[in-house]
Amino acid sequence: MRDALLDEIADLLSSDTPPPVLTARPTGFEPMEAVDEPVRGPSRQLVFHVGAGRLHLQLDSTRLTGIIDRSLAVEVRSPRSVQTLCPDAEGWFRADVTPGPVCVTVPSLGLTTGWFVA
Numbered sequence: 001m002r003d004a005l006l007d008e009i010a011d012l013l014s015s016d017t018p019p020p021v022l023t024a025r026p027t028g029f030e031p032m033e034a035v036d037e038p039v040r041g042p043s044r045q046l047v048f049h050v051g052a053g054r055l056h057l058q059l060d061s062t063r064l065t066g067i068i069d070r071s072l073a074v075e076v077r078s079p080r081s082v083q084t085l086c087p088d089a090e091g092w093f094r095a096d097v098t099p100g101p102v103c104v105t106v107p108s109l110g111l112t113t114g115w116f117v118a
Contacts, residue, residue, distance in 0.1 A: 032111050048113045057104065059118055064095045066104065075105045 032048035032055060044059040057066045064076060068091045076083045076095040087093040097118045105112040 032113050034113075046113070046116060050109075050111055053109075055104065055106070055113065057113070059097075062097055062099065062118065064097050064102070064104075064118065066093050067091045068093070068106065072106055072108050075107060077103050077105060 032050045034046065034048055046057040046059070048055045048057075053069045055066060055068050057064060066074070068074060068087055071087045071089060071091050074085050074087065074093055076085060076097060078098060079101055083095050085093040085095060099118055101115045102118045103113050103115045
């Protein structure tokens with residue numbers, strides 16, 4: 001009898017399709033630094049800062065919610081797509097993301113979170 005998990009791993013490793021190539025960060029953007037802050041609850045919370053600005057993100061499965069200090073357009077990127085979002089007047093934005101690598105950029109400030117896994 002064959003092990004189903006081993007079969008699945010073998011299928012993944014035998015694929016002729018190479019995985020997407022990810023750069024350390026989107027070209028031309030300055031990385032924001034991650035901040036370690038206490039987190040409570042089932043969702044993942046990420047905080048990034050640069051200078052006096054902060055970007056707060058909450059990841060619930062495939063739903064990304066964020067707030068930025070100013071209402072600047074943000075881009076939620078994956079290896080296969082880019083979603084441009086306009087936060088509301090208070091700086092909140094929401095996006096549906098697929099499992100895998102994701103980063104958030106603020107093009108007008110030339111900033112990026114770098115890649116994290118959804």
